[in-house]
Amino acid sequence: MCELLGMSANVPTDICFSFTGLMQRGGRTGPHKDGWGIVFYEGKGVRTFKDPQPSSQSRIAQLVQEYPIKSCAVVSHIRQANRGGIALENTHPFTRELWGRYWTFAHNGQLTGYKSKLKTGRHKPVGDTDSELAFCWILHELERKYPRKPGxxxxxxxHVASLCDRLRALGVFNMLLTDGEYLMTYCSNNLHWITRRAPFGPARLIDEEVEIDFQQETTPNDVVTVIATQPLTNNEQWRKMQPGEFNLFHLGERIAGNGAWSTI
Incomplete structure (x- = not known):
């Protein structure tokens, strides 16, 4: 299975610390060696980096790790291929336009018997993954229900969560979806999140000998939520989502959802 990483923040924030932990799982501490990608939102635009090479060996991933791009919304993915070959067009995240905004999607899991059930409109998959087809189907269903941007x-x-329920009936479906302002999570089996706010403290990565004191890197008003398939740190309390649970984050705060989480 693949692994997901997302961030929602109330001020432009870099994700170098969390990305440093994730990229080690792409071929060094984990088996997710079939490509990686990350999307940063900057205003109405997106800055995208992708590579079909293992993230732990990728020079592009090293650039992202060392280059502190600041954003209020980030989605990243490391891939262990099951549907579709190892190729740049099959590398997550995927981005499309809807209602005049860029939407970005990443999926962890595997669907079966899906091709005849997922009809698309103007949004067509470029690669041959079940993930990209599911994303195009979601956008098509949204356009059918909301011809204009909903208020x-x-x-x-x-409504997206109800569409995810239908996709979960076809297999494992963990996902992140954002338009740069809102970030939605949906869990089928493995997804965790943590919200960091004052008083900030130290955090220590699981996959790399790196520790950071967020007290030195933040202001008292900062709110940052990080979502990951598995916790990235071993000295913080992450919340584990339950099957069928979704959460909606805006500027770092959880503003909607249906779950009651456990804390690990």
């Missing part, structure tokens, strides 16, 4: 975004994301 109630929380209600719209609840």
């Amino acid at each position: 109630n975004m929380a209600a719209m994301f609840r």
Whole structure:
């Protein structure tokens, strides 16, 4: 299976610390060696880096690790291929335009019997993964229900959650979805999150001998939520999502969802 990483923050924040932990799982501490990608939102634009090489060996990943790009919304993915070959076009995250904004999607899991059930409209997959087809189907279903951008975004994301329920019936479906302002998570079996706010403290990575004191890197008003398939640190309390649970984050805060989480 693949691994996901997302971030929602109330101020532009770099994700170098968390990405440093994730990239080690791409071929060094984990088996996810079939490519990686990351998308940063900057205003209405997106900055995208992808590579079909293992993230632990990728020079592009090293650049991202060392270059502190600041963003309020980030989605990243390391891949262990099951549907579709190892190729750049099959590398997550995927980005498409909807209602005049860029939407970005990444998926962890595997679907079966899905091709005849997932019809698309103007959004067509470029690669041959079940993930990209599922993303195109979600966008098609959203356009059918909302020809124009909806006024109630929380209600719209609840509709997305109902679409995710249908996809979960076809297999494992953990996902991240963002338009740069809102970040939605949906869990099928493995997804965790943590919200960091004052008083900040130290955090220590599991996959690399790196520790950071967020007290030295933040202001008292900062709020940052990080979502990952598995916890990235071993000295913080991460919340584990339950099957069928979704959460909606805006500027670092959880503003909607349906779950009651366990803490690990």
